[in-house]
Amino acid sequence: VSAQQPTATYSSGAFGAWLIDADGRSYLGGSFVVAGQPKTLIRVLADGTIDASFSPVFANDDLHPLQPRLLALARDHDGRIYAAGRFTKVDEAFADGLVRFASDGSVDQSWRPGIK
Numbered sequence: 001v002s003a004q005q006p007t008a009t010y011s012s013g014a015f016g017a018w019l020i021d022a023d024g025r026s027y028l029g030g031s032f033v034v035a036g037q038p039k040t041l042i043r044v045l046a047d048g049t050i051d052a053s054f055s056p057v058f059a060n061d062d063l064h065p066l067q068p069r070l071l072a073l074a075r076d077h078d079g080r081i082y083a084a085g086r087f088t089k090v091d092e093a094f095a096d097g098l099v100r101f102a103s104d105g106s107v108d109q110s111w112r113p114g115i116k
Contacts, residue, residue: 016085019073025051027081029070040068041083043105054105058087079103 017029024046032039034050040058043051058068068087075081081101083090090099091107100111 016070017073017083019075019081021075021081022079027073029073029083029085031067031069040070040087041073051105056090056099056101056105056107057092058085059089060086061088063088080108 015028015030017027019027021027026044027041028044029041032042034042035052039055041056043054045051058070060066060068066086068085070083070085070087072084073081074084080103082098083101084098087095087097087099089095093099093107093109095107098113100108100113102108
Protein backbone atom coordinates (compact mmCIF):
# COMPACT_ATOMS: atom_id res chain seq x y z
CA VAL A 1 0.00 0.00 0.00
CA SER A 2 1.49 3.31 -1.02
CA ALA A 3 1.45 6.42 1.15
CA GLN A 4 -1.29 7.82 -1.12
CA GLN A 5 -3.67 4.95 -0.43
CA PRO A 6 -5.68 5.02 2.80
CA THR A 7 -4.65 2.28 5.17
CA ALA A 8 -6.62 0.77 8.01
CA THR A 9 -5.30 0.00 11.43
CA TYR A 10 -7.37 -2.33 13.57
CA SER A 11 -7.85 -0.76 16.97
CA SER A 12 -9.15 -2.09 20.25
CA GLY A 13 -12.54 -3.71 20.36
CA ALA A 14 -14.15 -6.57 18.55
CA PHE A 15 -14.03 -7.43 14.88
CA GLY A 16 -17.75 -7.89 14.27
CA ALA A 17 -18.59 -8.79 10.69
CA TRP A 18 -17.23 -9.51 7.21
CA LEU A 19 -18.96 -9.73 3.85
CA ILE A 20 -17.73 -10.09 0.26
CA ASP A 21 -19.99 -8.76 -2.49
CA ALA A 22 -20.39 -9.96 -6.09
CA ASP A 23 -17.73 -7.46 -7.27
CA GLY A 24 -15.11 -8.85 -4.88
CA ARG A 25 -15.29 -5.94 -2.45
CA SER A 26 -15.03 -6.79 1.24
CA TYR A 27 -17.05 -5.04 3.93
CA LEU A 28 -15.44 -5.17 7.36
CA GLY A 29 -17.20 -4.18 10.54
CA GLY A 30 -15.28 -3.47 13.72
CA SER A 31 -13.20 -0.73 15.29
CA PHE A 32 -10.79 0.72 12.73
CA VAL A 33 -8.73 3.85 12.27
CA VAL A 34 -8.45 4.98 8.64
CA ALA A 35 -6.39 8.05 7.79
CA GLY A 36 -6.59 9.03 11.46
CA GLN A 37 -10.40 8.73 11.65
CA PRO A 38 -12.30 6.07 13.64
CA LYS A 39 -14.50 3.83 11.47
CA THR A 40 -17.09 1.18 12.24
CA LEU A 41 -17.47 -0.12 8.66
CA ILE A 42 -14.98 -0.02 5.81
CA ARG A 43 -15.11 -1.29 2.23
CA VAL A 44 -11.97 -2.83 0.75
CA LEU A 45 -11.79 -3.03 -3.03
CA ALA A 46 -10.82 -6.22 -4.86
CA ASP A 47 -7.27 -4.86 -5.31
CA GLY A 48 -6.89 -4.52 -1.51
CA THR A 49 -7.21 -0.74 -1.24
CA ILE A 50 -9.70 0.90 1.08
CA ASP A 51 -12.57 2.60 -0.73
CA ALA A 52 -12.42 6.17 0.60
CA SER A 53 -15.73 6.98 -1.12
CA PHE A 54 -17.53 4.60 1.25
CA SER A 55 -17.35 6.19 4.66
CA PRO A 56 -20.56 5.80 6.68
CA VAL A 57 -20.53 7.35 10.14
CA PHE A 58 -22.15 5.18 12.80
CA ALA A 59 -23.17 6.82 16.08
CA ASN A 60 -25.24 6.36 19.20
CA ASP A 61 -27.44 8.95 20.84
CA ASP A 62 -27.10 10.16 24.44
CA LEU A 63 -29.37 7.37 25.72
CA HIS A 64 -27.02 4.76 24.20
CA PRO A 65 -23.53 6.06 25.04
CA LEU A 66 -21.60 2.93 24.07
CA GLN A 67 -19.32 2.93 21.03
CA PRO A 68 -21.21 1.81 17.89
CA ARG A 69 -20.58 -1.84 17.01
CA LEU A 70 -21.47 -3.93 13.97
CA LEU A 71 -22.56 -7.48 14.63
CA ALA A 72 -23.74 -8.68 11.20
CA LEU A 73 -23.60 -7.83 7.50
CA ALA A 74 -25.73 -9.24 4.67
CA ARG A 75 -26.28 -8.60 0.95
CA ASP A 76 -29.50 -9.01 -1.02
CA HIS A 77 -29.89 -10.05 -4.67
CA ASP A 78 -29.92 -6.38 -5.78
CA GLY A 79 -26.50 -5.71 -4.22
CA ARG A 80 -27.76 -3.70 -1.26
CA ILE A 81 -25.83 -4.16 1.95
CA TYR A 82 -27.53 -4.52 5.35
CA ALA A 83 -25.76 -3.85 8.64
CA ALA A 84 -27.01 -4.79 12.09
CA GLY A 85 -25.57 -3.98 15.46
CA ARG A 86 -25.42 -1.54 18.33
CA PHE A 87 -26.00 1.93 16.84
CA THR A 88 -28.81 4.45 16.61
CA LYS A 89 -27.70 6.59 13.63
CA VAL A 90 -25.81 6.21 10.38
CA ASP A 91 -24.82 9.39 8.54
CA GLU A 92 -27.23 11.31 10.81
CA ALA A 93 -30.17 9.11 9.71
CA PHE A 94 -32.10 7.26 12.43
CA ALA A 95 -31.20 3.57 12.18
CA ASP A 96 -31.87 1.88 15.57
CA GLY A 97 -29.54 -1.04 15.01
CA LEU A 98 -30.41 -1.84 11.39
CA VAL A 99 -29.51 -0.01 8.18
CA ARG A 100 -29.56 -0.68 4.45
CA PHE A 101 -27.05 0.79 2.02
CA ALA A 102 -27.90 1.37 -1.63
CA SER A 103 -25.60 -0.17 -4.24
CA ASP A 104 -23.75 3.19 -4.47
CA GLY A 105 -22.89 3.00 -0.75
CA SER A 106 -25.31 5.67 0.47
CA VAL A 107 -27.76 5.02 3.31
CA ASP A 108 -31.11 3.98 1.84
CA GLN A 109 -33.39 6.27 3.86
CA SER A 110 -36.49 5.04 2.02
CA TRP A 111 -36.13 1.64 3.69
CA ARG A 112 -38.08 1.38 6.94
CA PRO A 113 -37.78 -2.06 8.50
CA GLY A 114 -40.72 -3.19 10.56
CA ILE A 115 -41.37 -6.10 12.85
CA LYS A 116 -44.34 -8.21 11.83
